[in-house]
Amino acid sequence: MTNLTEHFPSRFLFPSRSSRAKLLVEANMRRYLRHRLLFLTGFLEPFFFLLSIGVGVGGLIGEISVQGEMVRYAVFVAPGLLATSAMNGAMIDSVFNVFFKLKITHTYEAVLATPMTTTDIVRGEVRWAMTRGTIYSAAFIVIMIALGDTMSWMVIFCLPVCLLLSYSFAAMGVAATSYMRTWQDFDLVVLVQMPMFLFSGVFFPLSAYPPWLRDIVAVTPLYQGVAACRDFSLGHVRLSLLFHVLYLAVVAGVGLVIATKKMTKTLAP
Amino acid sequence: MAFHLPSLFFSPKRALDVGMLREMKRKRKNIHPPEIFDGTLQPIVAAHDLVKRFDSFVAVDGIDVEIFQGESFGFLGPNGAGKTSTMRMISCMSPASGGSLRVLGRDPAVAGAQIRSRLGLVPQEDTLELELTVLDNMLIYGRYFDLPKKEILERTTRLLDFAQLSDRRDEKVDHLSGGMKRRLTIARALISEPDLLILDEPTTGLDPQARHLLWDRLYRLKAEGVTLIITTHYMDEAEQLCDRLVVMDHGKIVATGAPRDLIVEHSTREVLELRFGIDGHLPHVGGLQDLAERIEVLPDRLLLYVDDGDDALSMIHRRGLVPESALVRRSTLEDVFLHLTGRTLVD
Known part of the structure; x- marks a missing residue:
């Protein structure tokens, strides 16, 4: 007796695991082509910050000492804002848009009726959010160079740092979103994101803190990005860079695992 | 053998295959698919x-x-x-x-x-x-x-x-x-x-x-x-x-089963629907038992499961009962459904 199932493989042409996450990124891209303006706003925010804080506030402050070097305040603050743009870019999509598709439009229900799995959804969304964060960062780096707010050609290495930073924040963002129930839960995200932005060494060096607080700030994910970007922008290569990179990679991995588990529980109970 | 195994699972493109048509005819007659094609037909x-x-x-x-x-x-x-x-x-x-x-x-x-x-x-x-x-x-x-x-x-x-x-x-x-x-x-x-x-x-x-x-x-x-x-x-x-x-x-x-078979199996040929005003139908349930194979009590009316609805209705009239309205219809799947999903109070 011939078993029918033997004849199936040829009929089951379906996208491979690695290409499926890519297909989700592509779907997002297609959606955003219809809303180009949205793309602009995420980029303008850090740019306005650079103008207002770097040029405006920087004019009042003048030069400050960073790692024993005297630099304009804009040179100090720009890499911090660069890391922030990577974070914000990644968070917009991984939090708000994922929540929207998860709870409001039920888009993922439709996606899961295709060969896609929850793992593909999580990976695709994280990759897409990373892409967006990285695009903002790239544009920001161009502006930094144009305004002369960087001391070294090594500023280009900030791009891979921002890529990793975006990826980590996107993974954490999707993980956090998978636990959200209502719009009110977004306040919690803002509650974490805002202080991180204000106190992670973007605007002033950690030396402004008492030593015990310094150690706490030094372990926030954003600080890793800020420190790494600043080192490259000032042209310093240090061993601590390795730690920052490793730290962000671990955060990304943990975020992915949590997000996939929780999403599977929610979407495919 | 005329049919190769892969063609068993027709895609819509090949839908109007001869085998397909034959298959569909068999389904319409609701003959459970027999062991055809050397007994290799697998359910989808x-x-x-x-x-x-x-x-x-x-x-x-x-x-x-x-x-x-x-x-x-x-x-x-x-x-x-x-x-x-x-x-x-x-x-x-x-x-x-x-x-x-x-x-x-x-x-x-x-x-x-x-x-x-x-x-x-x-x-x-x-x-x-x-x-x-x-x-x-x-x-x-x-x-x-x-x-x-x-x-x-x-x-x-x-x-x-x-x-x-x-x-x-x-x-x-x-x-x-x-x-x-x-x-x-x-x-x-x-x-x-x-x-x-x-x-x-x-x-x-x-x-x-x-x-x-x-x-x-x-x-x-x-x-x-x-x-x-x-x-x-x-x-x-x-x-x-x-x-x-x-x-x-x-x-x-x-x-x-097939819809028609389920109706035959679980219901009678006809249904007589009787209304006796608001809540007026409840007292009549006992007195009508002998006329129907089964009586379904809905919130607003009685459903009498009978083989001949008109016959049953004339019996009811002969007993001096005057329903507010009476309707004779054929049994539908809905009757099967009401019966099987436990909505019946009197059986």
Whole structure:
């Protein structure tokens, strides 16, 4: 007796695991082509910050000492804002848009009726959010160079740092979103994101803190990005860079695992 | 042998195969598919003792179902009977908690993505992207199957024509009516030219015109050889569309068969509906027992299951009873349903 199932493989042409996450990124891209303006706003925010804080506030402050070097305040603050743009870019999509598709439009229900799995959804969304964060960062780096707010050609290495930073924040963002129930839960995200932005060494060096607080700030994910970007922008290569990179990679991995588990529980109970 | 095994699983493209037609005829006569083709015919869906549990709640409680190629198969049952849970397991979107399940000959637990690449799903609630155009919805969905863009565009032209949405191609989905959205959801589910189309309550919430149009489209699909699985709690829908169906209640299958056979098996030829004013029908139940095989007490009326409705009505008149209104009709699937899902108070 011939078993029918033997004849199936040829009929089951379906996208491979690695290409499926890519297909989700592509779907997002297609959606955003219809809303180009949205793309602009995420980029303008850090740019306005650079103008207002770097040029405006920087004019009042003048030069400050960073790692024993005297630099304009804009040179100090720009890499911090660069890391922030990577974070914000990644968070917009991984939090708000994922929540929207998860709870409001039920888009993922439709996606899961295709060969896609929850793992593909999580990976695709994280990759897409990373892409967006990285695009903002790239544009920001161009502006930094144009305004002369960087001391070294090594500023280009900030791009891979921002890529990793975006990826980590996107993974954490999707993980956090998978636990959200209502719009009110977004306040919690803002509650974490805002202080991180204000106190992670973007605007002033950690030396402004008492030593015990310094150690706490030094372990926030954003600080890793800020420190790494600043080192490259000032042209310093240090061993601590390795730690920052490793730290962000671990955060990304943990975020992915949590997000996939929780999403599977929610979407495919 | 004239038929090669791979041609057993017809794609809609090859729908009007001779074998297909023969197969469909057999289904229409509701002869359970015999051991044809050397006994190698495998069901497209085979569930044995299938269970779905959510914590302590048992949504599907050990069901056995076999669905064959070209068949239009219905799952009927009241809300909460376990239909949607069953659909989600068959469409490989939710893992089974127990029993065995094979879809297109494979185990969803290990080959979910492969199976889904051959399925089309029309969920209970539309999951279209309202902000995007009809075309974009088709494009995005088709790409999830990794179909080339050119192929998707070609199929979209055909499918929108089929769904009578050709003139809406570039319109935002948000602007479509409920019936159009449903048809678009069906067109979208067909983008991968699936072997099996699963529809979860496809016409719930639609007006009669929209329902009839949708039925017509589903009937055409069926004629083209697409295997359909439909859940519904509309009995007329099941009678219209399903070759075979199961009635589910409390997670179990309480009856299986062709609509006509179920009516013969579980109901009488005719039904006499009697109204005696508000709550006036309740005192009459006892006195009418001998006239009917069975009496169903609904909140507003009595249903007397009889072989000859007019005969029974004249008997009632002879007894001096004057119902406010009386209607004689043929038994429908609804009567079977009321009987089987435990709405009967007097038996």
